[in-house]
Amino acid sequence: MSETIYTASPSPHIRSNITVKTIMRDVIIALMPALIVGIYFFKMNAVLVILTSVVSSVFAEWLWEKLTHKRITIGDLSAVVTGLLLAFNLPPTIPLWMVIVGAFFSIIVVKQFFGGIGQNFVNPALAGRAFLLASYSTAMTKWTVDGVTTATPLAILKTGKGTLPPITDLLIGNIGGCIGEISAIAILIGAAYLFYKKIISWEIPVTYIGTVLILTLLFGRNGFYEIFAGGLMLGAFFMATDYTTSPVTSKGKIIFGIGCGILTAVIRRFGPNPEGVSYSILIMNLFVPLIDRKTAPRIFGEVK
Amino acid sequence: MELLTFKKGIYPPHNKYLTEDKEIIDMLPKEELVIPMLQHTGAPAVPVVQKGDRVLKGQKIGEANGKISSNVHSPVSGTVESTKQIYTSFGKKTLALVIENDGKYEEVKYPEKRDYNSMAVDEIIEAIKEAGVVGLGGAVFPTYFKLMPPKGATIDTIIVNGAECEPYLTGDYRLMLEKTNELIEGLKILLKIFPNAKGYIAVENNKEKAYKALKDAAKNEKGIEVCYLKTKYPQGSEKHLIYAITKREVPSGKLPLDVHCIVQNVGTVISVYQAVVFGEPVISRVVTVSGDAVKEPKNLRVSFGTSFKDAIEECGGFKEEPVKILSGGPMMGISLSNLDYPVSKNVTGIVALTKKSTDLSDETSCIRCGRCIDACPMNLMPALLDNLSRLNRYDDFKEKGGMNCIECGCCSYVCPAKRHITQSIKKGKLNSKK
Numbered sequence: 001m002s003e004t005i006y007t008a009s010p011s012p013h014i015r016s017n018i019t020v021k022t023i024m025r026d027v028i029i030a031l032m033p034a035l036i037v038g039i040y041f042f043k044m045n046a047v048l049v050i051l052t053s054v055v056s057s058v059f060a061e062w063l064w065e066k067l068t069h070k071r072i073t074i075g076d077l078s079a080v081v082t083g084l085l086l087a088f089n090l091p092p093t094i095p096l097w098m099v100i101v102g103a104f105f106s107i108i109v110v111k112q113f114f115g116g117i118g119q120n121f122v123n124p125a126l127a128g129r130a131f132l133l134a135s136y137s138t139a140m141t142k143w144t145v146d147g148v149t150t151a152t153p154l155a156i157l158k159t160g161k162g163t164l165p166p167i168t169d170l171l172i173g174n175i176g177g178c179i180g181e182i183s184a185i186a187i188l189i190g191a192a193y194l195f196y197k198k199i200i201s202w203e204i205p206v207t208y209i210g211t212v213l214i215l216t217l218l219f220g221r222n223g224f225y226e227i228f229a230g231g232l233m234l235g236a237f238f239m240a241t242d243y244t245t246s247p248v249t250s251k252g253k254i255i256f257g258i259g260c261g262i263l264t265a266v267i268r269r270f271g272p273n274p275e276g277v278s279y280s281i282l283i284m285n286l287f288v289p290l291i292d293r294k295t296a297p298r299i300f301g302e303v304k
Numbered sequence: 305m306e307l308l309t310f311k312k313g314i315y316p317p318h319n320k321y322l323t324e325d326k327e328i329i330d331m332l333p334k335e336e337l338v339i340p341m342l343q344h345t346g347a348p349a350v351p352v353v354q355k356g357d358r359v360l361k362g363q364k365i366g367e368a369n370g371k372i373s374s375n376v377h378s379p380v381s382g383t384v385e386s387t388k389q390i391y392t393s394f395g396k397k398t399l400a401l402v403i404e405n406d407g408k409y410e411e412v413k414y415p416e417k418r419d420y421n422s423m424a425v426d427e428i429i430e431a432i433k434e435a436g437v438v439g440l441g442g443a444v445f446p447t448y449f450k451l452m453p454p455k456g457a458t459i460d461t462i463i464v465n466g467a468e469c470e471p472y473l474t475g476d477y478r479l480m481l482e483k484t485n486e487l488i489e490g491l492k493i494l495l496k497i498f499p500n501a502k503g504y505i506a507v508e509n510n511k512e513k514a515y516k517a518l519k520d521a522a523k524n525e526k527g528i529e530v531c532y533l534k535t536k537y538p539q540g541s542e543k544h545l546i547y548a549i550t551k552r553e554v555p556s557g558k559l560p561l562d563v564h565c566i567v568q569n570v571g572t573v574i575s576v577y578q579a580v581v582f583g584e585p586v587i588s589r590v591v592t593v594s595g596d597a598v599k600e601p602k603n604l605r606v607s608f609g610t611s612f613k614d615a616i617e618e619c620g621g622f623k624e625e626p627v628k629i630l631s632g633g634p635m636m637g638i639s640l641s642n643l644d645y646p647v648s649k650n651v652t653g654i655v656a657l658t659k660k661s662t663d664l665s666d667e668t669s670c671i672r673c674g675r676c677i678d679a680c681p682m683n684l685m686p687a688l689l690d691n692l693s694r695l696n697r698y699d700d701f702k703e704k705g706g707m708n709c710i711e712c713g714c715c716s717y718v719c720p721a722k723r724h725i726t727q728s729i730k731k732g733k734l735n736s737k738k
Contacts, residue, residue, distance in 0.1 A: 006629045007664065008641045010727035012713030013634040014316060014471065015663035018720045020671055076668065118669040118721075248674035248685070299705040300682045301543065301553045 020117070024077035026197045030190035031084050031238065037172075037186040038179040041145070042092035046179045050087040052096045056103035057083030064112045078117050082106055085125035088180020088234060089278065090132070094139050101135075102128040122285040123245045126278045133278075143176030150176040153229040154274035157221075170228040177230070184228040191237040200241040203253035204260075208236040211261020219269045232264065235277035245285040252288075252295035259284045307509055309534035310544040313681045314714045316471050316537055316635065318510060322594045322601040323474045328482060330605045331618050333380050335405050337609025339365065340390060342398035343648035344438040345445045346372030351401060357384045362412045362585055365401055368433070374446045375436035378403055379587035379607035381410040393612075393631035393645040394444075394638060400646070403609065415583040420493050428497060428580050435579030436586045436649075441465060441476075441540065441569030442632055444650045447576065450568070451497055453561045459498045461550055461565040464491055464505040464573050466514065467533055467540030470633025473653045475590035476570040478603045480507065480514035483574050484521045488528065490577035494568065495527055501566075503528040504549055510535040537635060538712040542567045544681055556708055591647060593619045597626035597656035606647045612654055613643035626656035627664070634662070635713045668721045676715035676725060682708050686715035690725045693732030701732045709733060 038046045061079040065072050073079075086106055090099060106128030111120045133140045143152050153175055156162040169175050173183025181187075194200045209227055216223035227233075240246060240260050247256050260280045267276025342348035349366030353359055359378045366376030385402045392398055420428060433448035453459060464487065468476040480487060491503045505522070507515045509532055522528045531549055533539050543554045545567060552563040560567055568576075571589060578584040587608060594601040599620030606615050612629065616622070630637035631645065632652050647654075676686035684705050692701040706729060715725040 005641050006639065007627050007662075008639045009628075009664070010724055010730070011634070011636050011638065011711075012717050012726065013628055013630060013637065013639060013657060013662050014717065015665070015722060016314075016316075016718050016720075018675075018718070019665075019722065020668060020720050023671075023673070023720055073668070078671075116669060118671040243671050243673040246672075248672055248677055248687070296685055296704070297677065297683045299556065299684060299708050300547075301556045301558070301708065302705065303555050 020076045020078070023199055024081050026194065026199050027081050027238070028077065028084065030193045030199075031088070031180070033186035033189045034088060034180045034183060034234070035084070037183040038088070038092075041173055041182060042179060045092035048096060049090055049092060049094060049099055049179060050084065052099045053087035053090070053103050054080055054083035056100045057086065057107050060104045060107035061112070064108050070116070073117060076117065079107060082111070082124045085180070085238060086128045089125060089129040089178050089231065091140060091142055092179050093142050093144055098132060098136055098139060102132045105131045118244050120244055121288070122282050123239055123242050126239055126282050129278055130282060145174065145176050152176045152274065154226070154268065157226070157229075158274035167225055167228060170225070181231045181234040184233045187233040187237060194237065200237070201250070201253065203250055204240050204246060204257040205236040207254050207257030208240055208260045208264075209233075211258050212265045215262065215265035216268070219265070221269070226268070230268075230275040231277040235281055236260075239277075240281050240284070245288060247288055247291045247295065249292065249295040249297060252291040255291050255295065256284055256288065259287060307532055307534040308506075308548040309536055309539065310547045310681055312679055312683065312714075313536045313538060313544075314679050314717055316717060318471045318535070319594075320472065320474050320477070320510065322472065323592050323603050324477060326474075326478075326601070326603050328475075328478050328590055328603045328605055331607070331610065331615065333405050333607040333610060334614050336385070337380060337403045337405060337607065338388075338390060338400045338611070338646040339376060339378065339403060339609040340392050340398045340400045340646060340648050341366045341376055342392060342396055343376060343444060343608065343650065344374040345443065346370065346374065348398050349373060349376045351387065351399065353384050353401070355384050355386055358382070359384060359403060360410050360412045362414070362587060364585070372446055372449055374438050375434060375585070377436055377585040377587050379609060380405040381408050382406040391645070392648055392650075393640060394650050418581055418583070420496060420580050423580070425497050428493060431580045431583065432576055435575065435584065437572060437575045437579050438586070438649050439569055440571035440575065440589055440649060440652070442636070442650055442652045447568065447572055450566060451494070457561050458564055459501050459561065459566055462491065462494050462498060462501045462503050463545060463549060463565060463567045464503070464570060465540055465542070465545055465567050466505055466507040466511070466570045467545060468511070469508060469535075469537045469540040470635055470637070470652070472594045472655050473592045473633045474594075475592045475603055475652060477511050477514050479570050479574060479590060480511070481517055484517045486574045486577045487518070487570060488521050488525060489581070490573035490575075491528060492525070493576055493580050494566070494573065498566070504531050505529075506531045506533050506545055506549060508533045508535045508539055537714065538681060538710070541681065541710055541712060543710065556705075586649065589647075589649060589651070591615060591651055592653040592655075594653060595626065595630075595656040596661045597622050597624050597658045599623040606651075608646065608648055610647045611643060612640065612645050612647065615647060615654055616643065616656065622656065624658045627659045628657045628662050630655040630657065635717070636711065663722065665722045667723045670721055670723060673720060675718040675720065679714040679718045681712060681714060682710060684708060686725045686729065687723075689732060690723060690728040693728045696735070698732060698736040702736050706732050707736060
């Protein structure tokens with residue numbers, strides 16, 4: 001036998017150069033336009049909330065994995081994405097200690113308790129937001145524009161008090177809202193990058209936004225205005241498309257998107273709160289195993 | 305022009321530029337050849353010569369044993385030095401004859417050149433069987449057996465597989481260019497066996513020269529059509545090639561003949577021609593020696609029994625230390641731990657890869673991105689099957705269609721978590737059969 005021993009391992013012997021890390025890196029790049037707009041309008045408040053959220057998310061993941069003797073996975077950048085998305089779903093004036101509580105809840109309770117990346121059954125950032133909203137509802141619903149307390153466009157619609165900002169303000173981001181959700185244009189630029197990099201596919205965002213548009217119009221309201229209000233754009237492109245908590249099949253994604261759309265439109269129209277994107281996605285997350293099971297593709301050559 | 309193809313699949317870099325313009329070179333056999341009795345799917349051949357016997361080039365040294373088996377012939381004249389147990393490059397333990405090459409290349413007497421048009425079907429099949437022709441695309445299934453479908457089966461389509469979708473490999477491409485007429489004649493022999501069938505030669509569109517050469521050579525052949533395929537992996541998979549050309553799906557657990565098709569590789573069809581017309585046995589094959597570790601990548605005609613080491617040395621040896629030596633291409637090939645393996649009928653290529661061109665990363669958790677589902681040409685849910693296999697839930701594995709997997713490797717290729725999905729599903733298939 002020869003002296004040299006070469007690596008024996010199963011085929012295939014070549015792999016694509018896409019890794020979990022490159023995917024997460026691309027999502028982070030795609031979130032940059034919304035981040036810049038958030039900082040432009042909310043200044044130092046936004047910077048501090050985003051930094052706190054990202055740092056505490058990454059730290060929480062590292063700490064948990066250290067304490068439980070697991071492989072440290074912070075290098076895959078998924079905790080950075082969760083931290084960014086959590087911050088994007090928080091109002092700029094939230095006390096920073098609450099951000100830390102939310103980040104720890106997202107990473108440890110929602111993600112790590114269920115086995116870490118790929119195993120959580122609801123979106124960590126959204127669950128973190130829902131947890132904070134339930135715990136600190138006043139701080140979580142305080143909105144400002146230029147440092148002056150204001151209402152979000154959806155709240156104005158719900159209560160009928162105040163004047164609605166023009167749609168151009170919704171596109172640019174000159175409105176009250178969470179740090180990352182205010183500018184539809186910034187989010188769409190990021191989404192275009194995700195499509196270009198083939199990180200996300202059309203099914204969920206298109207059916208989600210389309211369903212909200214149609215139902216809102218059917219409810220006799222201005223659908224074309226409302227799809228740009230609140231968290232719909234951020235939710236449809238960046239939250240509902242989260243791999244782990246959305247269906248894996250194309251058909252399943254369509255069902256999921258329509259489900260999110262129906263829930264969002266119904267909550268906005270009939271619910272006590274002005275906005276329902278987070279809860280819609282969280283509820284639809286729970287349907288994912290069932291949807292996956294019912295939408296398995298037809299196997300090549302399968303005889304039925 | 306519309307390109308034929310199948311749904312899903314992947315586009316790995318094909319790296320054929322290393323050897324595609326290099327003519328096939330006959331490699332002179334070395335002093336000692338180690339010839340395995342098992343070079344095919346089925347039962348090993350039984351040696352018909354003994355230690356100390358003198359053999360001639362082309363002489364039968366192993367006799368087919370049983371219904372599915374194949375003859376083995378000596379590529380050189382010389383003496384049977386010894387016999388020994390070895391592992392083949394496809395992982396099977398078998399008896400091998402060690403033949404000392406006397407360098408004279410004295411040949412057995414071949415029959416006069418025959419006209420296949422005046423031969424009976426039985427005679428043709430017997431000639432193919434006698435010559436030890438097996439599927440040279442890598443699966444090495446005995447060809448005569450494929451050409452004898454059970455009574456009642458109707459064959460209306462014969463496809464010559466010139467897709468060669470594995471990266472790096474260019475042997476079939478070179479054969480299509482250099483042996484164009486032999487290929488067409490070989491196909492005509494197959495069409496003589498199945499007079500009601502139409503013949504197709506299928507070529508991927510990254511082999512334009514071969515397509516044109518074949519198109520030109522077949523322009524006056526009524527029963528033969530040359531098809532242009534989209535370059536996509538695994539286009540050369542039997543089931544997907546049949547689908548691309550006929551739009552028929554081979555049903556789960558069935559064979560191509562259930563959809564009236566027979567698929568044969570380019571090299572096989574040329575061997576059929578040589579076996580039937582000249583009575584020449586299969587004693588060598590075209591092997592693409594390539595990869596970024598090889599000094600001068602080449603297309604070699606290698607006599608069986610030649611070691612991987614000698615074939616690589618014929619190409620100037622290594623210019624960089626490889627980490628992997630593959631028998632076959634990088635998608636479905638087998639990685640070997642050393643270079644002592646003999647080249648046998650299954651070796652489509654020898655690919656030596658350095659660290660930077662192969663992937664040795666660790667597995668991480670599945671993130672449910674769905675890329676494996678988008679890639680699987682069998683339309684399976686690979687990540688789910690991977691999971692079921694690792695949990696040893698074989699009933700569920702079968703219920704979710706795991707047995708349909710063709711082990712093409714697309715799922716593992718695209719997986720961003722670098723999971724060994726294909727390997728895990730292979731394991732699931734093996735254990736499900738128990």
